[in-house]
Amino acid sequence: MLSVKGLKANVGDKEILKGVDLEIGSGEVHAIMGPNGSGKSTFAHVLSGREGYEVTAGAVRFEGRDLLELEPEERAHLGLFLAFQYPVELPGVNNTYFLKAALNAIRKARGEPELDAVSFLRLMKEKLKVLHLDDSLLKRPVNFGFSGGEKKRNEIFQMALLEPKLAILDETDSGLDIDALRIVADGVNALRSPERSVILVTHYQRLLDYVQPDYVHVLAHGRIIRSGGKDLALELEEKGYGWIAGEEAAA
Amino acid sequence: MSDSGFNLWLGAPGPQGDTRLDWLETKREAARARVLDGGIPTSKQEAWRYTSVKRLLEQGFVPADEPITALQPEDIEDVLIPGLEAHRVVLVNGRYLPGLSALGELPPGVRIGGLQQILKSDPDALRDRVNGVAGEEQPLFAALNTAGLDDGLVILLGRGAALTRPVELIHLSVGMDEPRVAQPRHIVAIEDGAQATLIERYLSLGQSLYCTNSVLEVSLGRDAVLRHQRVQDESPNAFHITGLYLSLGQGSRYRGVNVGLGAAWARTDIQVRFAGEHAECDLQGLYLAGDQQLMDYHLDVDHRLPHCTSRENFKGILYGKGRAVFDGRVYVAKDAQKTDAAMSNRNLLLSEGAEVDAKPQLEINADDVKCSHGTTVGQIEPEMLFYLRSRGITAAVARRMLCLGFAGEILDCLEPQPLRERVAEQVGHRLEHSPLT
Numbered sequence: 001m002l003s004v005k006g007l008k009a010n011v012g013d014k015e016i017l018k019g020v021d022l023e024i025g026s027g028e029v030h031a032i033m034g035p036n037g038s039g040k041s042t043f044a045h046v047l048s049g050r051e052g053y054e055v056t057a058g059a060v061r062f063e064g065r066d067l068l069e070l071e072p073e074e075r076a077h078l079g080l081f082l083a084f085q086y087p088v089e090l091p092g093v094n095n096t097y098f099l100k101a102a103l104n105a106i107r108k109a110r111g112e113p114e115l116d117a118v119s120f121l122r123l124m125k126e127k128l129k130v131l132h133l134d135d136s137l138l139k140r141p142v143n144f145g146f147s148g149g150e151k152k153r154n155e156i157f158q159m160a161l162l163e164p165k166l167a168i169l170d171e172t173d174s175g176l177d178i179d180a181l182r183i184v185a186d187g188v189n190a191l192r193s194p195e196r197s198v199i200l201v202t203h204y205q206r207l208l209d210y211v212q213p214d215y216v217h218v219l220a221h222g223r224i225i226r227s228g229g230k231d232l233a234l235e236l237e238e239k240g241y242g243w244i245a246g247e248e249a250a251a
Numbered sequence: 252m253s254d255s256g257f258n259l260w261l262g263a264p265g266p267q268g269d270t271r272l273d274w275l276e277t278k279r280e281a282a283r284a285r286v287l288d289g290g291i292p293t294s295k296q297e298a299w300r301y302t303s304v305k306r307l308l309e310q311g312f313v314p315a316d317e318p319i320t321a322l323q324p325e326d327i328e329d330v331l332i333p334g335l336e337a338h339r340v341v342l343v344n345g346r347y348l349p350g351l352s353a354l355g356e357l358p359p360g361v362r363i364g365g366l367q368q369i370l371k372s373d374p375d376a377l378r379d380r381v382n383g384v385a386g387e388e389q390p391l392f393a394a395l396n397t398a399g400l401d402d403g404l405v406i407l408l409g410r411g412a413a414l415t416r417p418v419e420l421i422h423l424s425v426g427m428d429e430p431r432v433a434q435p436r437h438i439v440a441i442e443d444g445a446q447a448t449l450i451e452r453y454l455s456l457g458q459s460l461y462c463t464n465s466v467l468e469v470s471l472g473r474d475a476v477l478r479h480q481r482v483q484d485e486s487p488n489a490f491h492i493t494g495l496y497l498s499l500g501q502g503s504r505y506r507g508v509n510v511g512l513g514a515a516w517a518r519t520d521i522q523v524r525f526a527g528e529h530a531e532c533d534l535q536g537l538y539l540a541g542d543q544q545l546m547d548y549h550l551d552v553d554h555r556l557p558h559c560t561s562r563e564n565f566k567g568i569l570y571g572k573g574r575a576v577f578d579g580r581v582y583v584a585k586d587a588q589k590t591d592a593a594m595s596n597r598n599l600l601l602s603e604g605a606e607v608d609a610k611p612q613l614e615i616n617a618d619d620v621k622c623s624h625g626t627t628v629g630q631i632e633p634e635m636l637f638y639l640r641s642r643g644i645t646a647a648v649a650r651r652m653l654c655l656g657f658a659g660e661i662l663d664c665l666e667p668q669p670l671r672e673r674v675a676e677q678v679g680h681r682l683e684h685s686p687l688t
Binding site for chain 2: 076098
């Protein structure tokens with residue numbers, strides 16, 4: 001589904017990603033862990049097409065297409081979704097209106113008929129119920145005046161509605177209390193299917209108690225320095241990132 | 252006799268229409284003399300520092316003195332807002348057309364109609380009302396309006412009268428062979444404790460060249476309330492000038508929403524005078540300025556009495572080579588303690604060719620007041636744009652959504668709902684058919 005080879009990227013003159021290799025198959029959940037400043041968020045942003053990053057080397061293929069050539073909206077049309085670490089507030093833009101515009105833009109790009117108002121509302125209600133969310137969220141401007149937890153839940157709600165093929169969660173767990181964390185985890189677990197894949201970018205192991213990853217990768221200094229199964233996360237939790245960084249230095 | 256440049260607008264001296272009232276002729280003659288003595292506004296005058304009247308002068312407008320009688324109710328069907336129940340007054344090229352209007356039943360103490368119509372039945376009814384708020388020392392365009400004073404909308408509410416439905420003024424412009432200027436004068440007087448809502452809509456049939464130079468005088472008595480919503484959606488080739496003069500009595504409340512969408516060249520002057528303490532004035536504004544469009548606003552809020560509140564919140568969206576001017580002045584007199592005044596002007600500049608001159612000023616002479624002002628000129632936040640695009644929304648649609656979001660704060664102030672929806676639709680339509688860069 002996603003194939004990343006030798007990806008290097010700069011912010012300004014500074015090289016942040018120094019050759020990332022990653023293969024993700026259908027239905028897999030990958031966790032990318034790493035200390036602060038390791039390049040985790042940069043990696044997520046480069047995949048989603050955010051401006052301000054310069055890819056200097058490497059290739060990314062997604063669903064058979066050269067991902068790096070596509071506009072952000074085209075990536076979304078192909079089934080890529082980024083849950084933002086800091087969701088953006090859009091004053092004056094109604095959440096329901098926004099969600100309907102997003103869903104129909106994606107449906108249209110896929111050659112599916114756009115949903116009318118009634119079918120859309122029905123779909124929203126259904127997804128809200130699955131995620132145990134309050135529908136008052138929908139009447140407000142997008143993320144505007146939302147608490148940190150509400151913003152993150154709104155991201156997961158969008159993910160549930162848009163049903164991406166590959167969801168990238170950029171530190172969605174940061175700053176969440178245990179109840180909000182459960183909702184996020186439920187959202188991800190509900191999305192899991194043989195056709196869908198997830199990348200969980202996270203600093204802590206905590207989220208992985210609720211969402212069991214198939215693979216765990218450690219990103220440090222712009223490279224994936226170790227990959228393994230879910231046990232790697234537990235080991236990291238126990239020994240800290242210094243443990244791997246130390247091993248790397250020794251090797 | 253000197254040439255103000257606008258002498259053509261004056262037409263022939265003498266009474267308009269078929270009524271001759273001495274008091275009215277005196278006012279018109281005085282205004283005429285004022286125009287002739289005044290000369291052409293230049294950029295040396297503070298009120299005309301950013302805006303030239305050159306384009307306006309070049310058009311050679313002459314007074315719209317031919318009555319338009321051919322219009323039938325079906326001709327204005329598209330203009331009406333479904334679901335908007337109102338006492339409807341239709342003016343065409345500045346003249347009241349009873350055949351297109353639908354006043355409906357009016358509660359006791361309420362008079363609504365055309366200015367000439369009211370004068371015919373009660374010649375002295377407006378003697379103290381005409382220039383009652385605007386005064387005799389009028390700037391050029393108000394003086395031109397007075398000199399040509401002929402027709403307009405009149406709303407008179409006696410003490411304690413209450414209108415439950417809004418009054419909707421539809422001012423329609425129809426192009427003529429020769430470019431015409433219509434100069435309607437509207438008078439709204441709400442006496443003590445009375446309440447009303449006024450919707451003013453300026454529209455055109457077709458895309459012709461014409462000029463509207465309107466003046467609205469509003470006086471609110473003690474504890475009176477007026478909601479006033481004004482939508483300027485003139486032809487893209489039109490010129491639009493308006494003077495809004497407000498006098499607010501003790502404890503009265505004025506809530507205004509001013510939306511400027513149309514016209515190639517539009518100038519708005521708003522003058523607020525507090526005539527009693529504890530009065531409140533709230534002015535919300537939204538303007539769109541695209542290619543070759545000028546939107547020019549001048550606000551003059553004079554707190555000469557204590558304990559009054561004023562809010563001015565104007566937002567603009569500019570693109571292409573659109574231009575806007577926001578010149579707002581709040582004056583607080585020495586004795587006007589406990590004044591609460593806030594003025595804000597925020598602009599979204601979508602292209603390099605667009606331009607805005609924003610000049611909010613506070614002049615405070617009292618020491619126990621709460622006053623603020625702020626101006627912003629910004630672009631669409633790249634973060635916001637990216638967020639929408641990452642959800643599959645194309646860049647063009649995303650820009651439009653963000654513009655509508657920016658406008659939403661003002662559009663939400665419009666009431667009732669059918670009006671709000673219609674104006675939001677008009678704004679959306681404009682944005683959809685304009686390159687927002």
